[in-house]
Structures are given as C-alpha cells and as structure tokens.
Amino acid sequence: MPMVEVAGKSFEVDEEGYLTNLADWNKEIGEYLAKDEKVELTDSHWEVINFLREYYEEYQIAPAVRVLTKAVAKKLGPDKGNNKYLYELFPYGPAKQACKIAGLPKPTGCI
Amino acid sequence: MLHIVNKSATERNSLESCLRMATKGSAVLLIEDAVYAVTSGGEAAAKIQAAMPDLQIYALGPDLEARGMAGRVLDGVKLVDYGGFVDLVTEHNTCQSWL
Amino acid sequence: MSDMMDDMEGGEGVVKKFMFVNRKAPHGTVYALEGLEVVLISAAFDQDVSMVFTDDGVYELIKGMNTKGIEVKDFSKTYRALEGYDIEKLYVEKTSMDARGLTEDDLIVDVTVLDSAEMASLMAEQDVVISF
Numbered sequence: 254m255p256m257v258e259v260a261g262k263s264f265e266v267d268e269e270g271y272l273t274n275l276a277d278w279n280k281e282i283g284e285y286l287a288k289d290e291k292v293e294l295t296d297s298h299w300e301v302i303n304f305l306r307e308y309y310e311e312y313q314i315a316p317a318v319r320v321l322t323k324a325v326a327k328k329l330g331p332d333k334g335n336n337k338y339l340y341e342l343f344p345y346g347p348a349k350q351a352c353k354i355a356g357l358p359k360p361t362g363c364i
Numbered sequence: 365m366l367h368i369v370n371k372s373a374t375e376r377n378s379l380e381s382c383l384r385m386a387t388k389g390s391a392v393l394l395i396e397d398a399v400y401a402v403t404s405g406g407e408a409a410a411k412i413q414a415a416m417p418d419l420q421i422y423a424l425g426p427d428l429e430a431r432g433m434a435g436r437v438l439d440g441v442k443l444v445d446y447g448g449f450v451d452l453v454t455e456h457n458t459c460q461s462w463l
Numbered sequence: 464m465s466d467m468m469d470d471m472e473g474g475e476g477v478v479k480k481f482m483f484v485n486r487k488a489p490h491g492t493v494y495a496l497e498g499l500e501v502v503l504i505s506a507a508f509d510q511d512v513s514m515v516f517t518d519d520g521v522y523e524l525i526k527g528m529n530t531k532g533i534e535v536k537d538f539s540k541t542y543r544a545l546e547g548y549d550i551e552k553l554y555v556e557k558t559s560m561d562a563r564g565l566t567e568d569d570l571i572v573d574v575t576v577l578d579s580a581e582m583a584s585l586m587a588e589q590d591v592v593i594s595f
Contacts, residue, residue: 312544313536317507320547361503372488372519374562397491400522405564426532430490432525432539436564445532 278356485520498595
C-alpha cells in the first residue's frame, strides 16, 4: 500500500489516494489531501468536509452525491445543498473528492 | 471434549447434530452466527435449555455484542471472551468443530 | 460509477419492481453487507426497490450492535441511511420474527411487518428478485 507523509508521520492510502484508516484522519491530513487534489480549503469546504465526517459517523457509509446534496440541503439550507454550489467547491465531484479529503472511503457505487 | 458450533441454528443443523452427539459432561462453545441460539425467545433456545443439565454451554461475548444480542442471553450460559476461548481449547483434550 | 452518472435522475428508463431478499444473519457471512451495498448502488437507477428480511435476515436489523470486539464494520447503522437513498419499502416477515423472539421494537429502522401470505404475494408481483 502507498504511504503519504504528513507532519513527520506516515499514513497508508489506497491506490487512488483514499486514506485506508478512517481514524488516522486529522485536519493536517485533510489539508495535505486537498493540496494533492488542487483544492484550496476555505470555511465553506470545511463545512462540507465536517458534514461528510458526521454523516459517515452516523451511517458508516460515504453518501452518493445526490444523497449528499439532499442531506446538505436539509442541514445547511438549499443555497448549499445543490449541485452548482458543491461542484464549485469540489470540481471533481463533491462525493468523490470531498470524501477523499475528509479521509472517508470512496462512496459506494463509484468506480 | 469441547464442541464448537459457528452456524446459525435457524439456518443449518450443525447445533442439532452437535447436541445429539455431545456426551454428558462435554462443553459446547457457540461462536459467530451460532450465538443466536443462546438468546431468549427464539426456537433454538429450547434446544439449548434441554441440553443444559448434561452440557456446559458457553458463548463468545464479542459475537453476541456484535449482533446486538448481549442483553438476551439465557441463564446458565457462560460467556467467554477470546482469552476464554483459548482457555477452553487448552483445557480440553479434543475439539470438534461442527462446521 | 462516476459522480456524474450517480447524479442522473429521472432518465428515460423503464421503472421495474426490484425486490432484494435478505435471509442471512450479519457478520457470520458476507451476504448481508454485500446485499446492502448492492441496494445502495441500485438506488442510483431510480427503480421501485423493496427490501425484504426473512429467516435469519431479520437479525440484520437488530438495534444495539457493537462490533468493536470482532473488529468488523457495524453496517447496521447504514440501514438508517436507506431513507436518504429513497429506499423506504422495508418488509419483515412475521413468522421469522416470531421464531426468533423478536418484535418491531428490537429493530433499528421502521419496517412493515407482513404475514407469510402477504409476503408471498408481494414477492409474486416483482419484476426482478435478487436474493442474498
């Protein structure tokens, strides 16, 4: 398995760069993974990342993008729970890319 | 003799065969999906209770917890953890796994 | 499937009645988890999905699981996410519940309890039945 090094510690990732062990994750790793994805993290990004981690904690899965969109709309309002807003934050897909930065596995159903 | 059963008694006949063959004084350890048999209210519970005068019944605690069944265990069943599983194996000369 | 495909809604396709039948206890075999993942994936295709729990499958929905000791994922929490995937038709068979001393209160999600005849006719009206 490939490893990434953040702040002097090594962490295992899978062949697509998703963190292998959910519990390894911290903000610094999130920032490292975001840089790798060429995403500059703002408070709006963190809001979605934290939302995803809470979702995973509650349901033990990373949501599919339309489920994420709907759940964000419910929690953070319709101005954030829509494709345009989420794709602007995470151009390569709010589910795939944001999950990676959040240290979650790839959403079920993505290849 | 220690008998080990790991299949659900409501799906296969492993437990039934085991209880038919286990001689008085033997130990029976239920693990994995077999642990449902020691929970109250189910059809398999009656078979376990009928066997209890002759056999000591054990069940693996972590498997009961993983299945949300730890609070329903029949009286007289002894719970063991993985260390207790190893102890049971070493205490008995022979083991029969009813796969 | 990519996010884009995942995002296709409505579409032109025909909506069929899909039933996923779950008959295995969780953890002891991989069927329960695999079946759940297939259902989650199927949700992207906007079909008319029902999930049925019979025999040892009813054990999949028991609340209060703690899988730390056996070091596997507690996917029972994921059944609660099904609603967000618009999969809301969950059925359990009464006979199977009774045989295991279980009631609706023991389950982690809201379900419809059917007797065997009702379950049989529900099964008979499906276009596709997939079993785990």
